[in-house]
Amino acid sequence: MPVLRSLYRPTLSPLPLALCLALAATAQAAPADAPTTLDAVRVTAASDADQARAALKRVPGAGNVIDLVQADGRLAGTADVLAYQPGISAQSPGNEGTKVSIRGSGINRGPGAHASGISVSLDGLPLTGPGGTPYELLEPLWLSRVEVLRGANGSERGALALGGAINYVSRGGRDAAGLELQYEAGSRGYQKRSVGYGGINGSVDYYLAYTDTEYDGYQQHAAGDGKGAMANVGWQINPQLETRFFLRYRETNHETPGRLTREQIRNDPRAANPANLAIDARRPQPGSTWLGNMTTLQIDADSSLQAGLVYHHYPMDLNESLYRQQLDYTNLNTTLDYRRAHALFGRDSVTTVGLRVTHDLDADVRETLRFPSNGYPAGTHTRDFSHHGTNSSLHVSNELAVDERLRVQTGLALINTRKDVQVTWPATPERLRGSEWDYAPRLGFTWQQTAATQWFGNLSRSVEPAHPWSMIWGSNLYFAPGNGASSGRQRAPVDLQNQTATTLELGARGDSMLGRWELTGYYAQVRHELLSVEVVPVPNLFVAENNASPTVHRGIEAGLDSTLWEGGEGRLSLRQAYTFSDFRYRHDARFGDNRLPGLPRHYYQGELRFDHSGGFYAAVNTEYASSMFVDYANSFRADSHLIFGTRVGFDAPGGRWQAWVEMRNIGDKHYAATVTPGYNDGGKDVARSTPGDGRGVYGGVRWRF
Secondary structure, three states: OOOOOOEOOOOOOHHHHHHHHHHOOHHHOOOOOOOOOHHHOOOOOOOHHHHHHHHHOOOOOOEEEEEOOOOOOOOOOHHHHOOOOOOEEEEOOOOOOOEEEEOOOOOOOOOOOOEOOOEEEEOOEEOOEOOEEOOOOOOHHHEEEEEEEEHHHHHHHOOOOOOEEEEEEEOOOOOOOEEEEEEEEEOOOEEEEEEEEEEEEOOEEEEEEEEEEEEOOOOOOOOEEEEEEEEEEEEEEEOOEEEEEEEEEEEEEEEOOOOEOHHHHHHOOOOOOHHHHHOOOEEEEEEEEEEEEEEEEEOOOOEEEEEEEEEEEOOEEEEOOOEEEEEEEEEEEEEEEEEEEEEEOOEEEEEEEEEEEEEEEEEEEEEEEOOOEOOEOOOOEEEEEEEEEEEEEEEEEEEEEOOOOEEEEEEEEEEEEEEEEEEEEOOOOOOEEEEEEEEEEEEEEEEEOOOOEEEEEEEEEEEEOOOOOHHHHOOOOEOOOOOHHHOOOEOOOOOOOOEEEEEEEEEEEEEEOOEEEEEEEEEEEEEOOEEEEEEEOOOOOEEEEEEOOOEEEEEEEEEEEEEEEEEOOEEEEEEEEEEEEEEEEEOEOOOEOOEOOOOOOEEEEEEEEEEEOOOEEEEEEEEEEOOEEOEOOOOOEEOOEEEEEEEEEEEOHHHOEEEEEEEEOOOOOOOEEEEOOEOOOOOOOOOOEEEOOOOEEEEEEEEEO
């Protein structure tokens, strides 16, 4: 794939201007002599989500805290979990392989694959490995909350990718005691059943859950199912020492209906791609196991040490092309964090030193023919290959309280990436093996202008290594004719450079007469961006990943949660999230200042809700996304869309039970949820989009004993 570059030269001036104009009035919402230190936040009686929001105020950048304990609608997958969040794009292709992007991270990665561009953790322990982020263990009903640190703000967690960090926090015995049963059902065969039980026994707390799901899917040939269990067990050994074990196991299987043209989405969105039907494309994942431990030692009143270890085994059986690829993945991941509060230059400060290592124990593939081909019967062995990697990050940071209002954060991370990629059968000498060092400095601040308004900003560098598997799956080096059933298959890997970016972020957040708000602008210059392109469609699917020439990512992220009216009978509220995304090449010899395809430029979600004091609630919601390009040449677009939904429900007094019914996409709007881009479609309508769900009705009930 030729190098992709751009002529675009954006300016930074609109971002500070927009922030100043939007926040000028809000900055006067509290008196200037009110308390201003973040340490004054009360957490004694606060929920875990409230404490997480208070901790977010110490971060010199944007983030999100999503409280799932209060969830009162369908939670089918990650797209439901991350809805109504500024700065986050999460769209489902009709199964659990949600495409998640923050600030253009992994913008071109197709849905249903291992995600890139975001470091994902479960309970602070790495889920993302050298091969990316699998999705089958992210069952929403197992979660208490989700913490998102957008962009370089996840650096203290060793998250150095462009999109930042997402931490999925499990439910525990302290926040979910007793027995809980939940059932969801709805259109197109959707059903989800869950049972959970938690409690505390002396110094031990525990939570156990089992969940299973099934669905027929919106498109033809889109059925799937999943089932699994989790456990979260903690032991407070003594007041200074706690250890906690986590276990997740889940099996999933779904058919792959394939992508459609714009014309098909407009007129027949429930159709499947004929090529996917012809080969019965599907993705079984026979059972993923994730076992982790986090141990925390409070050394003294000012310092703590936290160590984590994860074993993660996740085999896959890909049947999505003419070839069957049986993958055996096993990761061993570790974390170590030391944190100490101390004086620096006579000021209060906190220093953190951390190490994060993700290592492939196994990443091996056996490839065979699914159908007879060129005189070879189905099942004929075509290739074996391996793609191992190790990513290590040593990070040091300091937060210094310059005065009661201003805090400054400095940090530096050293990153080592190792790769070992080769075709092992038929054996070739073209092995790719090496190690590379990189670095990521960071400088940030928070300024508490008033008790109600905080400004923040940072200048940071991010580093993202390529997945080792992409170095061979997208290779242009093939076995020549005469190599039997292996002829025409990739024989050797191609090297890819680490993607790096320098990002400037400025923003503010707080409370005002309008409600709780946030507004952030960012500008990133990206080098060697890892972009993927579909070279050959199904059935002989070939998606290549290359380093692009310099690109620019810039955008604005805004959120507002408002109380419009409140009285003795209830409360009327409005929550809104808007994301503006402008991702382009710069100085590219072929594409000039073209936009990167795959995400809409404008994305808005909003919900108007009434909560009655007796427990009844009702809401209407909307989602708007502008059109998006489907190829790098910007020759064709997927349509924009505007959809509406509604939800009604009842929370019984005391929280003993809850029931809800919702309708999604009331107008049955036909639209593209995700795009997997091509290189240059020449203005033709090529099958590159997966349709969003049509009109659907869903209901659920939850009992707590």
